[in-house]
Amino acid sequence: MPGKFFRYRYEEGDIVIMKKPHPCGSKEWKVLSAESEVRFKCCGCDHIMSLSRTSAEKATVAVKKSESKE
Numbered sequence: 001m002p003g004k005f006f007r008y009r010y011e012e013g014d015i016v017i018m019k020k021p022h023p024c025g026s027k028e029w030k031v032l033s034a035e036s037e038v039r040f041k042c043c044g045c046d047h048i049m050s051l052s053r054t055s056a057e058k059a060t061v062a063v064k065k066s067e068s069k070e
Contacts, residue, residue, distance in 0.1 A: 007057050010034035013066035015043065018059050022047065027061075 010016070014031045021027045026044025033039045038056040041048050051059070 006053065008060055008063050010038055010053075010056070010063065011065070015064040015066070016040065016056075016060055017062045017064070019061055020059070 008016075010031050011034060012031055016029045016031060018027050018029060022029075022042050022044060024042060024045040024047070026042055028043040029040035029049075030043055031038065032041050032048065034053075037050045037052055039048065039050045040056075
């Protein structure tokens with residue numbers, strides 16, 4: 001659950017652009033779950049990683065909201 005002091009509002013399905021690229025070359029990650037730890041899936045090679053919310057926010061440049069929320 002996003003708190004009122006978080007910089008980014010991560011939601012499942014969003015695409016996050018990170019500062020540094022993954023070894024496969026992609027900077028885009030899909031949010032799988034967003035709680036106290038955020039789980040991401042690489043859009044280039046499907047690698048899954050977990051980061052604490054503070055680490056994720058430091059590494060994030062932008063968040064593209066998913067369009068399929070209807």
